Amino acid sequence: MKSLKISIAALIGISGLFIGCQSGGQKKAASATGSDAASSVYVAPGEYDEFYAFMSGGFSGQLSVQGLPSGRVFKVIPVFSVDAEKGYGFNEETKPMLNTSHGFIPWDDAHHPELSQTDGVPDGRWCFINGNNTPRVARIDLKTFETTEILELPNSGGNHSSPFITENSEYIVAGTRFSVPIPQRNMPINLAKGNFKGALSFITANEPGNMTIKFQILVPGFDYDLAHSGKGKSHGWTFFTTYNTEEAHTLKEAYASQNDKDYIAAVNWKKAEEYLAAGNFTEMPAEYAHNYYDERTQSATSSMLKTVKVLDPAKCPGLIYYMPCPKSPHGIDVNPTGDYIVGAGKLSADLTVHSFDKMIAAIEGKQFDGDAYGIPVLKFDAVNIGTVSSGGLGPLHTEFDDKGNAYTSFFISSEVVKWKVGTWEVLDRVPCYYSVGHLMIPGGDSKKPWGKYMVAMNKITKDRYLPTGPEMCHSAQLYDISGEKMKLILDFPTMGEPHYAQGIHADVVKPNSQKIYRLDENEHPFACKKESEARVERDGKDVHVYMTMIRSHFAPDNISGLEVGDRVYFHVTNLEQDWDTPHGFSVLGANNSELLIMPGQTETLVWEPKKEGVWPFYCTDFCSALHQEMQGYLGVGAKGQGGELKWSLGD
């Protein structure tokens, strides 16, 4: 491909006009970038980025895929929100993906992507992400970069501390951000304290199609904010931060910040498995949806589940402990060896580092400082091993490199601080523009970080880009962390509001990326795999069109005999078998969206004609020199006057 470009370039004889492309306006932070910054993020045309970044869309409900170091956007994967561009949530095949116990929900707030792991290292099979508002978790298959599974979470009031995987993808976890009555019932809000509860869910992650809540742990009604699972020696444990241990239900801004320490909940999930196996659980009535997109039938189904297994800490000693941590901690991060548990007290200046070994010793030595609703609270000094005092304010989240360093974002002082794991000394600091939330190093929450780049996801954009009215895109910043000093090398915009991201070396994902859906494996019940089998069938007011598409025509492309009041199902199969040859489909007056059908795939659009006439439909994705010609007509008569149903192509 490269040689091709060169030969053509040579053929045409490119000659020498030079254009300097440095536009005016040296940037505000230009002084913060190294003079060779441009070359270190430059990915030449036709070249690939070194890393995939999966950035959550926050309030967009989606997951975007961007390249590092270039920051280029490759795809926005629809997860929890409908996406008219891709027909997600509009076509018949994917509507069930967004079903919940509250009915069809076209939106959510997607926060934390998490890649599947094998032996503590991202393995490129799946990316998981949480839906915060109507509590859910989703699986995205990294062969197709499509959402293939969504599981709703009962007994949760907002799924924030999620998904945070265990080292062999045994579980993804889900802790509730807002505690609620469990089981749900109406009650006076001033009785919340002591009556509301939280649930921590452990969900099997490594069986596609079978995402299951293995168990939930009912916990005191604090707000469970973030989590990370242990690794190496701490494998078998998951740590959740809490805030609002005050259990305030109003003016949380003030009332949930009274205690000078909240807790890190340490859950021994191996112990939970023992209690589960011993039958020491209750099967609690619940109602929650499990939705699965089956690649064989290319269709999703939604099933409603009716019970969930619940463990009560009071009856399961050794299952969960609380470790004190100042002040309303947000991030909870485990270093690559699994030795240290770093709590970022977001309303304090310092980071608190607890030691896994000390924690185990404290548990064995019963170094308790009372209990919270029966859950033992470990003595702070018995578990703490260090404090990182950097002078920064509002630490939020920490990731690690492969050289024993840690990087913590500070929201209030708007900077990233680099420090040494073990000595806790501060090594470097760089400003962020502006107000960094989470940060991400590819593999930075795993056993083997690729410590080359760090991305800061900033909450405030202001003057970083050309203004676009009151609403600005969110800004991410890329730092080179390969040397001693962190170097800001790129600003790039993101989609929605990324709360967190995951990165992975492209070599782990790229070889498995699927190029087409094979026609001979398409088991869609309404597939039409040969043009000679294209047809239209009427069943009362339902009309099923078995349609094919290929460059650049539909079969059939003329249909008559439809009537106002019909429900017309266009089941359209793309007969192409070549990479990057999708076709689109839509009909004038369709109340949903287009279809965007990949090679070998079948999708269904419903059209309910409202007016008589001859209505065009066409291909919406430019597919060939004859794309403009890829079009057909639908003849619609008044109710009862459509005439005989007929269809044809080329006559």
Added chain:
Amino acid sequence: MKRLILPVAILCVGFIYTSCGGGGSTEAPKEEKKVQMNMGSDPAPSAEAPSADVGDPMTNLGIGPVKSIELAAIDQGMVAEGKKLFEEYCTACHKVDKKFIGPSPAGIMERRTPEWVMNMILNPEEMIQKDPLAKQVMMESNMAVMANQNMTEDQARKILEYFRTL
């Protein structure tokens, strides 16, 4: 996929070099960003006028994985399988009894070498770009392009066997 613009892009490729100087230190950002033609794997019709001289089709083996084929007596088992494959993957664009989107394969073995036919099935993008005969067929087909249907060599061979009976 943006095929239409290609010829135009090629025509106007200009003689333009943009050099984007970032900071202007040492060897750093002196990359020359050539204006790209985004050829990708797309069969891009060349802007040259179709050449009348496409050579002798019966000596043209085409471009692709197939370098030489020995044809023995027709194998009816392969013919049956080839026919089935043709119906599934090709009839949206080729009909045996008439020219449709692409030419009818009837009598193709008198017009083309077996190697050329298989290379056309297996490697159409490159064929359309580089093989003068394939290019001409495309011009004659109203700029519609032969699709890569991801056939294996074995499947293409079976289709060829079927073509021998037409």
